[in-house]
Amino acid sequence: MTELTLQVVLTVAAALVGTGLFGALSQQSIVMVMMGLELVVNGVILAAGAAWAYLTPQLPGAQVLVLVATVVMAVEMAMGFSVALAIYRARQVDTVDAAEDLAG
Amino acid sequence: MTELLVLAVLGAAAVCTGVLVFVVDSMARATFSLLASFLATGVALLLMDLAYLGLLTILMMTIEMAIMAVFMIMLMMNPAGLMPMTMVHNTRGSVVVGVVAFVVLTVGVWTVDWPDRPGPRPADATAQVGEAIMGDYMLVMIVVGVVLLATMVAGIALATHRGRYDRFGPDLDRDPDDPVRGGLPR
Amino acid sequence: MPETVWTSPWAGPVVVAVALLLGLVLAVMDALARRAPAGGRRADVLVAPVRDGARMLLERRGTTIAPDRLLSTVAVLAVPVLALMSAAVLPFGGRSVVSTSADLVWFNAAEALLWAAVWLLGWGPNAVHPLVGAYRFLAQGLAYELPLMFAIITVGVGAGSLRATDVVAAQAGGAWFLWTMPAAFVVFLIGAAAFAFWGPFGAPAGTDVAGGVLAETSGVDRLLVQVGRATFLGVAAATAAAWFLGGEDGPGLPGPVWYALKTLAVMALLVGMGRRWPVVRPERFADVAWVVLLPATVVQSAVVAVLVLGGFYR
Numbered sequence: 001m002t003e004l005t006l007q008v009v010l011t012v013a014a015a016l017v018g019t020g021l022f023g024a025l026s027q028q029s030i031v032m033v034m035m036g037l038e039l040v041v042n043g044v045i046l047a048a049g050a051a052w053a054y055l056t057p058q059l060p061g062a063q064v065l066v067l068v069a070t071v072v073m074a075v076e077m078a079m080g081f082s083v084a085l086a087i088y089r090a091r092q093v094d095t096v097d098a099a100e101d102l103a104g
Numbered sequence: 105m106t107e108l109l110v111l112a113v114l115g116a117a118a119v120c121t122g123v124l125v126f127v128v129d130s131m132a133r134a135t136f137s138l139l140a141s142f143l144a145t146g147v148a149l150l151l152m153d154l155a156y157l158g159l160l161t162i163l164m165m166t167i168e169m170a171i172m173a174v175f176m177i178m179l180m181m182n183p184a185g186l187m188p189m190t191m192v193h194n195t196r197g198s199v200v201v202g203v204v205a206f207v208v209l210t211v212g213v214w215t216v217d218w219p220d221r222p223g224p225r226p227a228d229a230t231a232q233v234g235e236a237i238m239g240d241y242m243l244v245m246i247v248v249g250v251v252l253l254a255t256m257v258a259g260i261a262l263a264t265h266r267g268r269y270d271r272f273g274p275d276l277d278r279d280p281d282d283p284v285r286g287g288l289p290r
Numbered sequence: 291m292p293e294t295v296w297t298s299p300w301a302g303p304v305v306v307a308v309a310l311l312l313g314l315v316l317a318v319m320d321a322l323a324r325r326a327p328a329g330g331r332r333a334d335v336l337v338a339p340v341r342d343g344a345r346m347l348l349e350r351r352g353t354t355i356a357p358d359r360l361l362s363t364v365a366v367l368a369v370p371v372l373a374l375m376s377a378a379v380l381p382f383g384g385r386s387v388v389s390t391s392a393d394l395v396w397f398n399a400a401e402a403l404l405w406a407a408v409w410l411l412g413w414g415p416n417a418v419h420p421l422v423g424a425y426r427f428l429a430q431g432l433a434y435e436l437p438l439m440f441a442i443i444t445v446g447v448g449a450g451s452l453r454a455t456d457v458v459a460a461q462a463g464g465a466w467f468l469w470t471m472p473a474a475f476v477v478f479l480i481g482a483a484a485f486a487f488w489g490p491f492g493a494p495a496g497t498d499v500a501g502g503v504l505a506e507t508s509g510v511d512r513l514l515v516q517v518g519r520a521t522f523l524g525v526a527a528a529t530a531a532a533w534f535l536g537g538e539d540g541p542g543l544p545g546p547v548w549y550a551l552k553t554l555a556v557m558a559l560l561v562g563m564g565r566r567w568p569v570v571r572p573e574r575f576a577d578v579a580w581v582v583l584l585p586a587t588v589v590q591s592a593v594v595a596v597l598v599l600g601g602f603y604r
Contacts, residue, residue, distance in 0.1 A: 003218050005108045009148070010213040012115030016122055016141070018206030023126045026198035028191040031175050032126075035138050039122050045161060046118070046145045053152035055218065057225040060236030064244055066149075066157045067233065070164060071248050075255045077168055081175055082262035089265055094179045097193060132361060132413050139406060155390035156452070163399040167435065170405040170428055173413075184358070184416070230391035230452055287574030288581055 006054035009046060016043030028095040030087075034080040041073045111148055118144035131176040131183040139169040156230040296387045305387045309377035312524030313517060314339065316557050320488075320520075323565040339520075343513055351509035354415045362414030366511045368407035369518030376400035377525045381454040381532050383545065393454035394446050397529060398439060401485045401522075405431050408487070408494065408503055411515065415506035423502025427494035429572040430484055433579035434491075438481030440587035441474035445533045448594050448603055454532065460603060461536035468534045470597060473590040475534045477583055479560055482526035484575075486519045489564030493572050527556040 016039055023036030045066050052062030087093045121140040128134050142165035149158030177183045192198075226232050237245045271280045280290065317339035324335070379386050379393040390396060405428065412424020446452045448467050449460040461467055468475050484491040487503075495502040507515060531537065531552035538545030540552075597603065 001105065001108065002222060003220065005111060006218060007213050008108060008112055009115060011210050012112075012119060014206050014209035014213060015115075015119045016145075017209060018202040019119065019122045019126075020202075021205050022198045022202030025201055026192045026195050027126065028193055029180055031172070031179055032134070032191070035125055035134065035172070038138060039125065039141065042118070042122070042142055042145050045157075046115075046148060049145075049149045049152055049154050049157065052154065052229075053222075053225065055222050057153075057229075058223050060232045060241065063154065063157060063229065063233040064236055064241045066154070066161075067237065068244060068248065070157075070160060071252065073168070074164065075251060077172070078255045078259040079262075081171075082259040084175065084179060086262040088179060095191070130358065132358065132410070136361065136364075136406065136410065150390075156392040156395060159390075159392050159395040159399045163395065163402045166399070166402045166406050167431070170409050170431070173409060174425070174428060228391045284573050286577030286581075287570070288577050 002054045006050055009050040009054075013043040013047035013050070016040070016046065028097050030080070030084045030094060030096055030099075033096060034076065034084075037076055037080075038073060041069050041076070044069045107151065110151060114144045114148045114151070117141075118148070129182070129189075131180050132173060135169050135173045135176050138172075139165060142166075142169070153225050153229055156233060294389045296385060296389070301387045305377050305380070306374055308380070309374050309521050309525050310517070312377075312528055312553070313373070313521030314524075315554070316524040316527065316561070317520040319557055319561045320565070323561045343517070346509060346513035346516070349509045349512075351511060352506065354417050354506050357416050357506075358414050361410045362507075362511070365407050365410035365414055366507070366514050368403065369411070369515045370521060371518075372400045372403050372407060373518045373521035373525060376522060376529070379454045380525065380528055381458045381537055382549075383538065384455055384459070386454050389453060389455060392452045394442050394452045394457070394533075397454075398442055401438075401481075402435070404485050404522075411507065412494075412503040417506045419500045419505040420503050420507075422499045423494040423496070423505070426496075426499075426572050427487060427503065429576060430487070430491060430494060433572065433576035434481045434484035437477045437579055437583040437587045438485075440584070440591055441471075441477040441481065444471055444474040444587065444591040444594050447591055447598060450598065450603070457533055458537040458539070462539055464536070464539065464541075465603070466534065466536040466539070470602070471534060471590060471594060473586045474594075475530065477587050477590075478526075478530055478534070479556070480583070482523060482530070483560065483564055486523040486526070488519060488523055489561075490567035490570045491575070492569050496569055523560070524557070527560055528553045530556045 020036045020039030020041075020043060023039060024033050025036070027033050027036060048062050048065040048069060052066075056062060084094070087099060093099050118141045121137045121144065124137040125134045125141070128137060143162055146158045146162035146165070149161060152158075182189055268276065271282065272278050273281075318336060321335050321338045376397050378388040379390075379396045386393065388396065408427045409424045412420040412422075412427070414420070445457055445467060448471065449457040451457065451460070457467075480491075483489050487494040493502070495504045499505070504512060504515065528549075531549060535552045535556070537552075538549045540548035543551075
């Protein structure tokens with residue numbers, strides 16, 4: 001039963017990652033791209049939590065991974081918002097398509 | 105069995121609200137739909153005896169999404185979704201990438217031979233993670249601390265458009281010229 | 291001790307009744323602290339909260355053009371529900387309805403969800419004044435949240451646990467946390483007033499923006515929000531009594547009496563001080579919160595950490 005629960009939760013996490021990837025790649029608005037990335041990290045958090053509960057509850061590693069994922073999300077938000085503000089201030093750009101010259 | 109059912113329902117809720125983020129027109133609804141997805145994940149963590157991490161996820165994501173809503177309203181055309189419009193590119197490619205990622209991960213999840221008998225959960229998962237980051241995993245905590253500090257500095261440097269010379273004049277001897285005065289006599 | 295839920299069928303109703311009672315007591319004290327209306331009698335003021343509540347219950351709900359009904363409904367229900375959630379970790383006689391290894395974070399999360407609820411309350415009606423109030427609440431949130439978190443974590447550091455019942459147990463025998471954590475106590479009460487946007491922190495629902503987030507909320511909706519705010523503040527007072535004043539701890543009198551007396555004292559302090567201050571504008575409060583309160587709470591938690599290492603709380 002533990003294995004089945006683990007597999008179900010990990011499938012949900014995979015669905016969150018897939019949805020998030022779709023959103024991050026298909027959206028034009030910078031803020032919506034960030035929301036897609038958040039959804040990916042949401043899947044990571046769920047998967048790491050499930051790994052702790054159903055694989056290694058005696059070890060803290062998976063819990064620390066959740067903490068790191070949370071920090072990744074905070075950093076992503078903070079930097080994303082400041083970049084969005086900076087580029088909007090510099091040239092009124094609010095979509096990724098309008099900032100294509102920043103690519104490579 | 106009950107745990108599996110409840111987690112499945114929460115998982116379905118997390119995925120459905122996650123999909124809704126990219127379906128609804130109103131930016132407020134999109135933001136709070138993402139929040140609902142995070143709340144479902146947080147409650148799932150709570151049910152897996154990860155009280156601290158579940159509550160932390162709920163706490164942090166709520167505040168983050170409230171801030172996100174401000175930026176959504178500020179930077180998006182058509183924030184309330186009263187005028188339907190699409191702002192997407194390369195939908196087909198994105199769907200392919202998303203579906204492929206999901207399929208690959210799911211096939212892995214259902215074919216890996218997961219180890220059995222994980223052993224009992226500790227009495228206090230919060231103490232476990234607390235002792236870990238102040239002990240064996242302290243390097244993680246140190247790196248995270250530095251990363252967060254760097255983020256704060258970089259975030260402010262990018263976001264602000266006024267430095268101290270704008271506030272205090274070229275010789276830094278003026279009274280501060282602020283559009284909004286603070287509450288302290290400075 | 292693992293995570294537990296008090297499964298007695300009475301647990302839910304009891305905690306709801308206690309939380310609502312706390313809210314009612316706070317509302318009555320608040321009404322008393324405000325000046326009686328010209329020509330009105332003191333007794334009128336006493337029943338004012340109940341009378342206002344009954345009026346809101348009977349009143350017909352107003353509507354605006356193109357409101358976001360779904361989000362409004364979520365917001366209106368969330369405020370009282372979150373207040374009751376925060377009461378679930380109130381310790382009574384060594385147990386709480388929900389007891390997790392992170393009760394302090396539970397309270398904090400319930401209060402943080404108000405950010406979403408109040409913003410939605412302002413967004414929902416599709417009107418200017420509520421939205422202005424909603425943005426004010428977020429600005430105020432950015433100011434009060436971090437000092438409040440440091441105040442809460444100071445309690446956890448002192449008790450060596452994030453479980454509410456452990457926090458009360460750690461203060462047995464008069465070793466109340468108030469003696470060593472006065473700054474955290476004050477910041478906790480400031481935070482409580484700020485998240486309930488009450489008294490000096492009432493700018494999100496200020497009269498200068500025609501009632502702010504509450505401007506277009508009427509009838510039962512308004513009643514739910516107001517009950518939620520009063521309950522949140524009442525529960526926060528009881529929480530302060532448990533976390534900083536030792537809960538049931540005290541000589542002579544039975545524990546519950548001490549608990550009730552301390553809660554009333556905290557409410558009296560909150561209402562008495564709160565009603566003496568003018569409304570603080572969020573941008574001014576943000577300055578004070580980040581330059582004064584935040585360093586004060588950081589120093590406070592550092593002092594408590596040193597005391598813990600010195601074995602002071604054992």
